[in-house]
Amino acid sequence: MNERDSEAVAAQLAAKGYQLAASEAMADVILLNTCSVRDMAEQKALRKMENIIAETRRNRPNVLLGFMGCMAQSRGQELIDRLPDVDLVIGTQKFHRTADYLDDIFQGRREKVVDVENEEGSEASIREHLLNGKPRQAVTAFVSIMQGCNQYCTFCIVPYTRGAERSRTIADIVAECQELVSRGVKEITLLGQIVTSYGRRQVPVKDGKSAFVQLLDAVHEIEGLERIRFTSPHPKGYGDDLVEAYGRLPKLVESAHIPVQSGSDRMLKQMHRGYTREKYLGIIKRLRAVQPQMGISTDFIVGFPGETEEDFEQTLSLAREVEFDQAFIFRYSPRRDTPAAAMPEQLPSAVKEERNQRLLALINEIAARHYASLVGQQVQILTEGPSKRPERLQGRTRCNKIVVFEGSERHRGQMLELRITRAGSFTLYGDPAILG
Numbered sequence: 001m002n003e004r005d006s007e008a009v010a011a012q013l014a015a016k017g018y019q020l021a022a023s024e025a026m027a028d029v030i031l032l033n034t035c036s037v038r039d040m041a042e043q044k045a046l047r048k049m050e051n052i053i054a055e056t057r058r059n060r061p062n063v064l065l066g067f068m069g070c071m072a073q074s075r076g077q078e079l080i081d082r083l084p085d086v087d088l089v090i091g092t093q094k095f096h097r098t099a100d101y102l103d104d105i106f107q108g109r110r111e112k113v114v115d116v117e118n119e120e121g122s123e124a125s126i127r128e129h130l131l132n133g134k135p136r137q138a139v140t141a142f143v144s145i146m147q148g149c150n151q152y153c154t155f156c157i158v159p160y161t162r163g164a165e166r167s168r169t170i171a172d173i174v175a176e177c178q179e180l181v182s183r184g185v186k187e188i189t190l191l192g193q194i195v196t197s198y199g200r201r202q203v204p205v206k207d208g209k210s211a212f213v214q215l216l217d218a219v220h221e222i223e224g225l226e227r228i229r230f231t232s233p234h235p236k237g238y239g240d241d242l243v244e245a246y247g248r249l250p251k252l253v254e255s256a257h258i259p260v261q262s263g264s265d266r267m268l269k270q271m272h273r274g275y276t277r278e279k280y281l282g283i284i285k286r287l288r289a290v291q292p293q294m295g296i297s298t299d300f301i302v303g304f305p306g307e308t309e310e311d312f313e314q315t316l317s318l319a320r321e322v323e324f325d326q327a328f329i330f331r332y333s334p335r336r337d338t339p340a341a342a343m344p345e346q347l348p349s350a351v352k353e354e355r356n357q358r359l360l361a362l363i364n365e366i367a368a369r370h371y372a373s374l375v376g377q378q379v380q381i382l383t384e385g386p387s388k389r390p391e392r393l394q395g396r397t398r399c400n401k402i403v404v405f406e407g408s409e410r411h412r413g414q415m416l417e418l419r420i421t422r423a424g425s426f427t428l429y430g431d432p433a434i435l436g
């Protein structure tokens with residue numbers, strides 16, 4: 001989501017005549033888009049800005065410096081009090097004002113700007129795309145469909161930094177997707193904090209379909225679009241309409257990232273997640289009944305306050321039962337002003353680290369088995385561009401697995417059938433021999 005926000009701001013600035021600098025060392029404006037979801041991310045952004053200040057203020061005193069995003073939203077003026085060299089602090093509902101504020105400062109109308117107010121309609125302002133700066137280069141794109149979250153999980157700072165749920169209209173989103181497809185995009189990922197809650201206040205249920213499924217239907221109609229993904233959903237959003245959509249809409253790929261956080265009902269309740277272990281497992285079962293090849297990934301938090309060894313064992317057993325293709329594991333990080341930060345029984349970091357390692361070992365073992373089982377199989381990939389080694393290309397399967405193969409630039413943007421020859425760690429390698 002932050003990448004998408006940064007891209008939109010860069011595109012807005014480019015439209016006003018700014019140019020993307022090749023490096024920080026050449027930039028006249030340096031904006032750090034920040035994340036607050038873990039303390040480490042905030043500390044990293046602060047250290048980064050301190051380093052930039054040390055370098056620029058000595059040699060290039062006129063460079064304009066700013067923070068954007070979640071940390072900017074939650075800390076506001078405090079960031080300038082702490083780092084007086086910072087000129088601009090832009091909250092999560094003000095990204096689209098960046099160019100105007102830069103103008104104000106460059107023209108001398110204002111010395112510094114801090115804007116972290118709410119703004120009605122701001123959810124529709126993240127819409128410009130750079131697509132790597134060149135037409136027809138990007139094959140995939142993210143489209144922000146909503147902002148904010150009303151779930152208030154007890155560990156999470158997002159409802160405070162991103163505000164309440166606000167959704168764009170279906171027509172507005174479809175128009176943006178159509179424009180992207182006309183510029184060569186083949187795959188669109190719909191983005192939001194809880195995408196499955198999209199439009200639930202504005203768009204009435206129609207023929208048993210929630211607003212989100214109606215949006216999927218509308219995007220699916222776009223000619224030339226090959227694949228649709230979305231992230232992140234919430235388990236509570238998997239009604240029958242969404243599960244059925246996987247069987248009904250061929251462009252909706254067999255891939256779901258469904259954050260579970262814990263396998264223990266006691267922890268899920270403490271986290272205010274709004275579902276049980278059984279409910280979660282039921283969703284996985286229903287999805288696999290509709291699409292047996294479904295690639296499923298998740299997020300886990302280990303070391304939540306009060307998590308016992310038994311609770312953690314429940315998480316391990318859920319991971320074994322679901323057999324996730326991939327999982328992102330986070331050690332619980334107390335975030336200020338969230339209920340979990342004030343809970344008793346905060347766990348020592350050594351316990352969090354040990355649980356993290358055990359869960360990671362299990363996830364890696366399961367994934368290695370999954371990936372190895374694909375060797376010899378034929379998969380369809382959408383070629384996205386060069387892999388880390390430039391002489392190779394890479395794409396993704398419908399189940400969201402990366403496949404690397406030896407091809408050439410002409411394969412970019414193409415759907416290819418490849419035979420898997422080798423499996424690495426979270427990467428597959430395909431046989432170029434069957435390429436036409």
Ligand code: SF4
Nearest residue numbers: 149151152153156158
């Ligand atoms: S659903 Fe929970 S974890 Fe996700 S953004 Fe909302 S409050 Fe945070």
